[in-house]
Amino acid sequence: MILRPTAIAGVVEVLAEPVADARGRFIRTWCADEFAAAGLDFRPHQVSISENRARHTLRGLHFQVAPAEERKLIRCLRGAVFDVAVDLRPDSPSYRCWVGVELTAAQHNALFVPHGCAHGFLSLTEDAWLEYLIDAPYRPGTARGLRWNDPAFGIAWPAAPAVISDRDRDWPDHG
Numbered sequence: 001m002i003l004r005p006t007a008i009a010g011v012v013e014v015l016a017e018p019v020a021d022a023r024g025r026f027i028r029t030w031c032a033d034e035f036a037a038a039g040l041d042f043r044p045h046q047v048s049i050s051e052n053r054a055r056h057t058l059r060g061l062h063f064q065v066a067p068a069e070e071r072k073l074i075r076c077l078r079g080a081v082f083d084v085a086v087d088l089r090p091d092s093p094s095y096r097c098w099v100g101v102e103l104t105a106a107q108h109n110a111l112f113v114p115h116g117c118a119h120g121f122l123s124l125t126e127d128a129w130l131e132y133l134i135d136a137p138y139r140p141g142t143a144r145g146l147r148w149n150d151p152a153f154g155i156a157w158p159a160a161p162a163v164i165s166d167r168d169r170d171w172p173d174h175g
């Protein structure tokens with residue numbers, strides 16, 4: 001795999017290096033050693049799947065508050081999504097900046113999101129499924145959120161959401 005840095009420190013796109021033969025392809029999607037060699041201390045604790053029926057479903061943007069902070073590796077298992085991370089670390093040179101990456105099942109690419117960043121996505125196809133590798137147990141009530149169109153972040157989404165939860169629609173402005 002190729003770990004490609006983004007404009008936000010610690011947010012890394014993981015590009016697949018498929019090994020093809022007459023039967024098809026073999027793709028490594030995570031490796032502790034390769035991540036560690038890139039300075040990413042990431043050991044998954046739980047794996048989840050997010051199934052999204054309608055095109056332009058938006059989930060997020062979420063982050064977990066300490067001590068429940070999560071590092072997560074997100075990949076698309078079906079369809080495609082526009083995946084976004086926002087830097088919420090006040091001491092970071094990219095504080096309040098965002099990056100967006102198109103994740104597709106066909107490319108097998110992924111986005112690594114470290115502590116201190118919010119994550120969200122907009123599905124670009126019907127039946128877009130995401131896999132999350134997360135390095136902490138799920139702790140209900142520890143999630144906080146940013147609103148997708150909060151002017152404080154100016155995220156350039158490819159489209160407005162057609163489907164969004166009330167909770168995600170109503171996150172307050174961050175001023």
Ligand SMILES: Cc1cn([C@H]2C[C@H](O)[C@@H](COP(=O)(O)OP(=O)(O)O[C@H]3O[C@H](C)C(=O)[C@H](O)[C@H]3O)O2)c(=O)[nH]c1=O
Nearest residue numbers: 048050059060061062063072119120121132138143165
């Ligand atoms: C996140 C999570 C949820 N759940 C249960 C709780 C609810 O009964 C149901 C849906 O939860 P929620 O509406 O919080 O799911 P999303 O809105 O997709 O939340 C996720 O969306 C954004 C984009 C993220 O990056 C996070 O992974 C996560 O916050 O699954 C669990 O059982 N385990 C979990 O780890």
